[in-house]
Amino acid sequence: MTHASKTGASAPPVEVHDLTVSYQNKPVLWDVDFTLPEGTLTAIVGPNGAGKSTLIKVIMGLIEPVSGHALIYGKPLQQMRKRIAYVPQRESVDWNFPVSVLDVVLMGRYAHLKMFRRPGRRDRELALQALEKVGMAAYSDRQIAQLSGGQQQRVFLARALAQDADIYFMDEPFAGVDASTEEHILQLLRELRSAGRTVIVVHHDLQTVSDYFDWVLMLNLRLVAIGPMETTFTKENLQKAYGGRLNILTQVIELSRRENFVRETEHD
């Protein structure tokens, strides 16, 4: 798919310049500066409180930075809203809200609908296709409170798919989901990548980082490292990002090396 060619220019999908964010005078992000190339599957990793969620929220305009700015395809966010999709953390909404699964997925289409306009048949089709892709088509009429955690996550993914964007931001989509959902998400990430989309995922599970993603952004208030997985996801960088927790980390890395083999064959 040649979605990205809409701009014609070769501006990178995400460009972040000297970004600093603070909550009540405490810095949560400090001078973060990077560029992401098109069509990459990037994991943002770092310890708790490293500012992972904050980073994507600033890029999407949900949080105002103290200084610095982010560009989407070389332009300010306001002009590029339709080209970014967002999968928030599951806990960020009230799942008792009286809407159906299809209603939620249709919200992804709202990005393309003018004010006062109701979603039409085409929007419904796209929403159903998105549900199909996450294996939730059979649940379209369900009230969202009846879903399991993994199913809720898939509904959020379907909503982002329905947005039909070029850049996807996902906030911990793998957190607390069942194996089947994890499988679906992974499958989807790979489809998005092969369709040339750029995907940025906040990820907390170091064991799976190198299997699931091809780029990694390591964060701990400051940007520790960013680049292709093989050259960037190193022991030295992990040590820098996680500091004192090296001992646990070496174990985790060992584990992830062993896990590697199993997982690769699984998703073959």
Add this chain to the structure above:
Amino acid sequence: MTEIWADFFLLQDPNLRWVLAGTVMLGLSAGALGCFAVLRERALVGDAVAHSVLPGVCLAFIITGDKDPLALLIGSVVFGWISLLVMDFVIRNSKISTDTSIGMVLSVFFGLGVVMLTWIQNSGNANQSGLDAFLFGNAASMLPEDVLLFGFVSVMVLVTIILLFKELKLVSFDPGFATVIGYPMKRMEVLMATLLVVTITAGLQAVGVVLMASMLIIPAAAARYWTDSLVVMLVIAAGVGAISAISGTFVSYTAPSMPTGPWMVVSAAALFTLSFFFAPARGEFQKWRRRRRQQEKVSGENILKTLYKLEERDGLSARSRTRREILKKRRMEPASLKKGLRRLVSQGLVQHLKGQPSGYLLTEGGREEAKRIVRIHRLWELYLTEKLQLPGDHVHDPAESMEHVITPELEQQLMRILNNPEEDPHNKRIPKASPRSGGAAL
């Protein structure tokens, strides 16, 4: 008395027609808008705003010296907005918790309003009579020009909700997502706050500031019991609001000294209570019935199982068993055994022999059902010991509850996983379904 009823419902009195139109419009718009307030957890804010408009109303009266509805409307909207801004400011810039801030704004503004009201009442202005109706509302005192203005406001609120339904839904459900796809969130917030303030203002005369918030909250709370769809919830809440408005207006029409607000609230509360107990699926009564049906199912299945095990023990499937025999094999309340047997007889699963020997006997269908339960029980025991390595003496109790839960599909799966076993961990035979009975076993 009947005359007044007839008067009311035949709408003979032109003034009544006006008043009723006004209160019904108010009930509809407050009910519908209230759904968003409740879903966004802003119910308390609504209450604070409602109380806070009183000083605005008083100030408008002091300035104009008259009860001009437009002046009152402006005064009320301005103070509603001031109270919202103060709440927001306090919450943002202090360590005081949200509910404390809301409570403070509510009581301070309302206190101020009451002080001003008292001052006006003692000032000797002849126009002030009836101003205290703003506390608890008096629909009967509404004049056509009041109804026109406040009714218009209500209609505008309803039209806005209908036009912006999609936007209001998304902003209420997931404001973060709405921001990311580029919704003008500041403007949406202002719009929703304005709708709230304006709706409250529209209810000034009919319901009064003290109870106006309940017309936002109670219909929405009642409506939530009936549906999982936002559209339907809005419609039901609007309906509850309208019905409450009619009954409140009726009371203040038939007994003009009665305030309308409290009666509207009482009617809305009655409808809420009705919903709380009798709504399908969510109502307490339905929940109780479901629980009881489940209990009956479990106790019936236990009786069938016991009869089957008695047969299994002596191999006499044609022998009837007395209640005493059943109780000896399985402990249960004699009364519930009696009731359970009666139900099983009426379902054709058990036969009651009245002659000599008297007692109870499984029918063909009852035996199949009993086998199914025993089969699931023993399959589950086997599954726990074989697949989860639980010791044999730990598996009976879990199986005792699972036997009432496991579906035919799961049963089939268990059969497959365990390779169609013959015996359970205690070397008891796992009964197979008879080939000619299709039913549950398949």
